[in-house]
Amino acid sequence: MSGTSERRHVGREPFGARLRAAMDRVGPLCLGVDPHPGLLQSWGLPDTPAGLEAFSAAALEAAAGGSDGPLVAALKPQVALYERHGSAGLAALETFLAQAREAGVLTIADAKRGDIGSTMAGYASAWLDDASPLAADAVTLSPYLGFESLRPAFEAAARTGRGVFVLALTSNPEGASVQHVGAEQEQGSVASRIVAAAAAENAAHVGEDERELGPVGLVVGATVAERAHALGLDLAGVRGALLAPGFGAQGGTAAGMREGFGPAWPAVLATSSRGILAAGPSVSRLAEQLKRNLADLG
Numbered sequence: 001m002s003g004t005s006e007r008r009h010v011g012r013e014p015f016g017a018r019l020r021a022a023m024d025r026v027g028p029l030c031l032g033v034d035p036h037p038g039l040l041q042s043w044g045l046p047d048t049p050a051g052l053e054a055f056s057a058a059a060l061e062a063a064a065g066g067s068d069g070p071l072v073a074a075l076k077p078q079v080a081l082y083e084r085h086g087s088a089g090l091a092a093l094e095t096f097l098a099q100a101r102e103a104g105v106l107t108i109a110d111a112k113r114g115d116i117g118s119t120m121a122g123y124a125s126a127w128l129d130d131a132s133p134l135a136a137d138a139v140t141l142s143p144y145l146g147f148e149s150l151r152p153a154f155e156a157a158a159r160t161g162r163g164v165f166v167l168a169l170t171s172n173p174e175g176a177s178v179q180h181v182g183a184e185q186e187q188g189s190v191a192s193r194i195v196a197a198a199a200a201e202n203a204a205h206v207g208e209d210e211r212e213l214g215p216v217g218l219v220v221g222a223t224v225a226e227r228a229h230a231l232g233l234d235l236a237g238v239r240g241a242l243l244a245p246g247f248g249a250q251g252g253t254a255a256g257m258r259e260g261f262g263p264a265w266p267a268v269l270a271t272s273s274r275g276i277l278a279a280g281p282s283v284s285r286l287a288e289q290l291k292r293n294l295a296d297l298g
């Protein structure tokens, strides 16, 4: 490890430890911050960079909670919905990430990045390097150029105390056409190979305590948790957090996730965007919706 990377790591616990502490303190809920044009309109906000900033600030205010502390373990801004506005949209995202950091709430940039290794290093610096204005606590990655092509991001995450979430079994029905391939064969499904690769990656970062989370998490949709069982995925063995989008608006439920994830449930971070954001623009109504979701998740 270089002197620079040592300095960068000083003062920041590894992402897995920070996420575990937040989930223990608050519960397994992540608020997706998705400034869709329709939501902005229903909140009475313009679909402009200023509108995105106001939307994100209200979501953060609700999530950060009052004197009792945060109502979420993490926030997941959807990068695409900021990118729609070009550089001004990305500036709104930078502002949001800085405000969340200031409020002490973890952020997961939902950017779904993935590229050949040399370019991947650029994405890793953009989302995981201390020097970048877009740095979040974690970023979502797509492994479909090969799990190993994501190596620069794994290294950046380990070096800076940040994390990654690799797409394994996505919440959308179309995901099956790629992720289930090979299920009938000896080598197993594409998803099962992603799961095994993430487990191998985390092995060097975790100890005996089963609740410890390594830096490489997976995305496993709330809507497909039961499929994970049918595909024989050893999700509890990953030793990383399982980001579960699709809770709420896409039909994923707390009961369905608890049943579907089974022994992996303690690692699950359920994430909902529209299902919570529809309660806005009132910060107090957003906070009430977050509390209802938390109660649901138990």
Ligand SMILES: O=c1ccn([C@@H]2O[C@H](COP(=O)(O)O)[C@@H](O)[C@H]2O)c(=O)[nH]1
Pocket: 032, 034, 078, 110, 169, 170, 171, 172, 219, 220, 221, 245, 246, 247, 248, 249, 250, 271, 272, 273, 274, 275
């Ligand atoms: O498998 C996946 C991976 C990512 N997502 C993202 O999560 C949110 C879901 O929004 P809702 O409004 O709660 O449906 C969105 O940003 C997706 O891009 C996903 O849904 N499924």
